[in-house]
Amino acid sequence: MKKRIALLPGDGIGKEVVDVTVEVLKTVAEHFHHQFQFDYGLIGGDAIDQKGNPLPEETIAICKQADAIILGAVGGPKWDQNPMELRPERGLLALRKELDLFANLRPITTFDSLLDSSPLKKEYVNGVDFVIVRELTGGLYFGKPSERITYEGQEAVVDTLLYKRSEIERIIESAFEIASKRRRKHITSVDKANVLESSRVWREVAEEVAKRYPEVTLEHMLVDNAAMQLIRSPKQFDVIVTENMFGDILSDEASMITGSLGMLASASLSSTGLHLYEPIHGSAPDIAGKNIANPVATILSAAMMLRQSFGLEEEAKAIEKAVDNVLNSGTRTADLAQGNKAASTKQMAEEIKNALADDHAILNIMEAYS
Numbered sequence: 297m298k299k300r301i302a303l304l305p306g307d308g309i310g311k312e313v314v315d316v317t318v319e320v321l322k323t324v325a326e327h328f329h330h331q332f333q334f335d336y337g338l339i340g341g342d343a344i345d346q347k348g349n350p351l352p353e354e355t356i357a358i359c360k361q362a363d364a365i366i367l368g369a370v371g372g373p374k375w376d377q378n379p380m381e382l383r384p385e386r387g388l389l390a391l392r393k394e395l396d397l398f399a400n401l402r403p404i405t406t407f408d409s410l411l412d413s414s415p416l417k418k419e420y421v422n423g424v425d426f427v428i429v430r431e432l433t434g435g436l437y438f439g440k441p442s443e444r445i446t447y448e449g450q451e452a453v454v455d456t457l458l459y460k461r462s463e464i465e466r467i468i469e470s471a472f473e474i475a476s477k478r479r480r481k482h483i484t485s486v487d488k489a490n491v492l493e494s495s496r497v498w499r500e501v502a503e504e505v506a507k508r509y510p511e512v513t514l515e516h517m518l519v520d521n522a523a524m525q526l527i528r529s530p531k532q533f534d535v536i537v538t539e540n541m542f543g544d545i546l547s548d549e550a551s552m553i554t555g556s557l558g559m560l561a562s563a564s565l566s567s568t569g570l571h572l573y574e575p576i577h578g579s580a581p582d583i584a585g586k587n588i589a590n591p592v593a594t595i596l597s598a599a600m601m602l603r604q605s606f607g608l609e610e611e612a613k614a615i616e617k618a619v620d621n622v623l624n625s626g627t628r629t630a631d632l633a634q635g636n637k638a639a640s641t642k643q644m645a646e647e648i649k650n651a652l653a654d655d656h657a658i659l660n661i662m663e664a665y666s
């Protein structure tokens with residue numbers, strides 16, 4: 297299979313984790329006989345420095361010519377004092393809007409070998425398997441006005457939380473579609489309907505959509521309670537659907553169920569069929585340039601790409617199995633090493649590549665003798 301993959305490494309550890317993910321994808325291409333063409337684009341801080349724009353037109357063009365996109369992360373202290381429109385994060389938000397990447401799927405599944413790495417008790421995290429469906433192109437991150445103003449004669453500030461009903465409906469429908477294919481078929485719709493009008497409409501829409509999916513159960517949960525329940529009893533969740541900012545915050549919290557923010561992959565799905573795959577973490581300036589970041593979130597995002605965008609289920613599974621095997625062997629990056637000797641970003645990826653190659657060799661031998 298021939299596919300074009302747009303690579304947007306971005307800033308900080310974004311570059312490091314994308315670099316090694318490309319090596320893993322090359323190994324997949326070699327062993328499964330595919331041709332992946334990689335086209336690099338600038339986004340975020342680097343794009344500001346080189347092009348004066350966090351999302352240059354060339355980058356949008358590269359993405360639109362591709363079959364799928366992999367993004368690292370954007371941002372860093374170098375650009376923290378920039379005006380809002382010249383912040384790296386604006387580039388990512390603008391790309392999500394431009395490509396209509398409205399549904400961000402963030403699966404939270406624990407690895408058996410990492411049960412001791414979570415700050416939560418082992419028996420609470422063992423068997424956790426849920427997905428957060430985060431609305432990605434609306435809400436507070438996109439509302440206008442978003443500015444400093446004078447209000448009642450005083451310095452003030454306004455951010456706007458705006459959703460069209462149709463935007464709420466499509467993300468909730470996506471969540472129901474996902475839930476209807478899962479074993480437990482249960483949705484927790486997270487909102488703040490006790491105080492926000494947007495959340496009241498969110499609930500109304502969720503109830504309407506639920507009528508079309510009688511096999512799926514729906515419950516509503518206030519976001520403050522949901523934040524607590526994720527720690528108290530994470531196994532209760534199957535599919536969480538929520539608006540942009542709540543999903544952003546809850547998913548970083550949920551990552552600790554698996555042991556590290558560096559473990560959570562995501563798929564940002566669009567209405568057009570051109571999807572983007574990205575780790576949920578940021579550019580981690582505190583560890584950038586040290587070759588110590590955990591690349592697993594990005595490598596697993598690439599597996600999501602192979603499955604979702606290219607229909608390459610076996611290849612996606614091979615990556616997931618290789619990650620599992622390497623973790624089972626005890627190899628961990630510093631975020632998970634608990635003070636023990638840690639593997640570097642490159643070593644971790646190298647081991648995953650080797651595990652992929654080994655596993656595939658065994659499969660080939662089995663096929664030859666079957």
Ligand SMILES: NC(=O)C1=CN([C@@H]2O[C@H](COP(=O)(O)OP(=O)(O)OC[C@H]3O[C@@H](n4cnc5c(N)ncnc54)[C@H](O)[C@@H]3O)[C@@H](O)[C@H]2O)C=CC1
Binds near residue numbers: 372
């Ligand atoms: N999707 C994106 O591009 C995102 C960008 N950001 C941006 O990233 C910059 C830094 O933001 P922070 O709040 O520090 O969030 P962050 O997610 O970059 O880092 C939070 C903490 O987690 C650690 N961490 C993150 N990813 C890791 C990995 N793969 N392996 C090991 N440790 C990891 C970091 O070292 C840090 O201590 C900011 O400019 C922010 O706006 C933040 C979140 C998402």
Ligand SMILES: CC(C)CC(=O)C(=O)O
Binds near residue numbers: 437
């Ligand atoms: C630019 C931010 C909204 C990125 C972020 O925190 C995320 O998507 O998780």
Ligand SMILES: [Mg+2]
Binds near residue numbers: 544545548576
């Ligand atoms: Mg975030």
